[in-house]
Amino acid sequence: MKDHRPAPLADDCFLHDRDRLRHEEALAILKERTARVVASERVPLADADGRILAEEITAPRNVPGFDNSAVDGYAFRHEEHAATGGFFPLAGRLAAGHPAEGALPPFSAARIFTGAPMPERADTVAMQEDCERHSQEGQDFVVVPTGLRPGANRRRAGEDLAEGGSIAAPGTRLSAPEIAAIASIGKAEVKVFEKVRVALLSSGDEIVRPGEELPAGGIYDANHFLLSALLKTLPVVVSDLGIVPDRAGAVEERLATAAASHHAVIATGGASRGEEDHLVGAWERLGKRHLWQLAIKPGRPMSFGEIGEEGRCAALGLPGNPVAAFVCFLLYARPVLMKLAGADWAEPLRLPVAAGFNIDKKKPDRREFLRGRLVYGPDGGLVAEKFPRDGSGLITGLREANGLIELDEEVTRVSKGEQVTFLPFAGFGL
Structure with missing residues (x-):
């Protein structure tokens, strides 16, 4: 005889995870199903921060282009130190932007400042605070202490970038160091990928925006502002599609509108199995769902698919709880959006x-x-x-x-x- 007694109630909403998609399996699907969706454009270097590079950038010349001094001090030829006892007559003064007109005379030193080209024959610079200046019969001298290694305080030509060397590859997200390197080769514009157009919407009859009157049973839409702030760290343009009510027709209409003019849509709430959760069903009618219900905590109802003609719009459904939405954005939505933008898949730092x-x-x-x-x-x-x-x-x-x-x-x-x-x-x- 069949036992009709009810099963024990679960006090863990994440209890039945054995048959759900594992984290690494979900990542594999996301990597396989996403690719760059934007064209390229040229932008001024000043506007390139955070953008995804669309070209290989190499150094057309050495940086620096000449040997120069790394400090304020005195340039001399190291092998002549022993013969002079470190007592050098001064022959010239060299500042940045003003190369020497001729070679450094034998057994002499030149006053030199940071960034100034090294004079011919000089190969070492002594820091000014380690030296002593003297004058004798109208001639200035400098006493250079012993112990300096050959080539000390000299920056070599090409020490930073060698001619033909790679600076950044396509798919690189540009930040201050890369932009500085590109500026150092004199490049004023760079070819980058266009920003991904992202539609952001919230789902739920209980949701209202801050500034509005909070009805009985209502909550303020923290997720919208949470995700808006997170999206500002990415090369995207965000459209606020507002709050969609818990009605299947309304959800489907809003998603279809978003898919027509965006590369990706991100929705929070409505992605579970409840009778009032319509997001996943709407996706299935408008396109395809590639993953749903993950064996993770928090974030189990995370979903991913595509909607619109020929699946041209990626769809990401994040959980309604703010912490779960935050975690799923970092782990799944962020690398997806970066890949849509032309970047390589971004693995988190562990x-x-x-x-x-x-x-x-x-x-x-x-x-x-x-x-x-x-x-x-x-x-x-x-x-x-x-x-x-x-x-x-x-x-x-x-x-x-x-x-x-x-x-x-x-x-x-x-x-x-x-x-x-x-x-x-x-x-x-x-």
């Missing part, structure tokens, strides 16, 4: 550190990302402390954290002092 906490029991078969903070332990080493509460609606945990503690599917417990993996927010550009 640091092995000691755990500053204990976990007596962790469920296997799911990957967990705990909010944490790096601190210095008693021995001076880095230790990861865990935020004491795990609720995915607690924005406080994000404010107090500076990264995520990653526990993979096989981990079932953590002991204090054990090595864990820490993903610093700084590695995501935050």
Whole structure:
């Protein structure tokens, strides 16, 4: 006889993770299903910060283009130091932008300033604070101490960039160091990929924007402002499509509108299995769904697919809880958008550190990302402390954290002092 007694109730909403898609499987799908969707354009170097490079940039000449002094001091020929006892008559004064008119006379030194071209024959510079100046019968002399190695304080031509050397490859996200290097070769414009057009919308009858009157049972739309701030760190242009009510027709219409003029749409809420969750169903009617329901915590209802004609618009459904939306954006949405923008797939920075906490029991078969903070332990080493509460609606945990503690599917417990993996927010550009 069949037993019709109800099964025990689960007090863990992430309990049944064995059959859900694992984190690495989800990443593999995202990598396979995403590619660059934008054309290229030329922009002034001053506007290139944060953009994705669309050309190979190499040095057309040496940088620096000539040997020059790294300090203010005195240039001389090192092999002549012993013969003069370090007592050199001064022959000339050399400043940046003013090359010497001739070679340095034998057994003499030249006053030289930082960045000035080295005179012919000179190969070493003594720092001015280590030297003594003297005058005798109208002639200035300098006493250079012993102990300097040959070539000290001299910058070689091509020391920074050699002619023909690579500066940056296509797919590189330009930041201050790359921009400085490009400026150093005299390039005023660069070829970059256009910004990805992203539509951002929130879902839920209970959601209202800050500044509006909060109805009974309502909540303010923190996710929109959370994601808007995160998107500002990427080469994208964001359109605010507002809040869509919990009605299947309204959700489908809003998504179709977004797909017509955007490369990607990001929606929060409405991605679970509830009767009022219409996002995934609308995607399936408008396009394809490639992943949904992940074996991760937080962020289980994360979804990804494509909508519009020929799947031209990527669709990312993030959980409605702010912490889960934040985690899923960093782990999944951010690298997808970067790849759409022409960048290489961005792996997060992972640091092995000691755990500053204990976990007596962790469920296997799911990957967990705990909010944490790096601190210095008693021995001076880095230790990861865990935020004491795990609720995915607690924005406080994000404010107090500076990264995520990653526990993979096989981990079932953590002991204090054990090595864990820490993903610093700084590695995501935050």
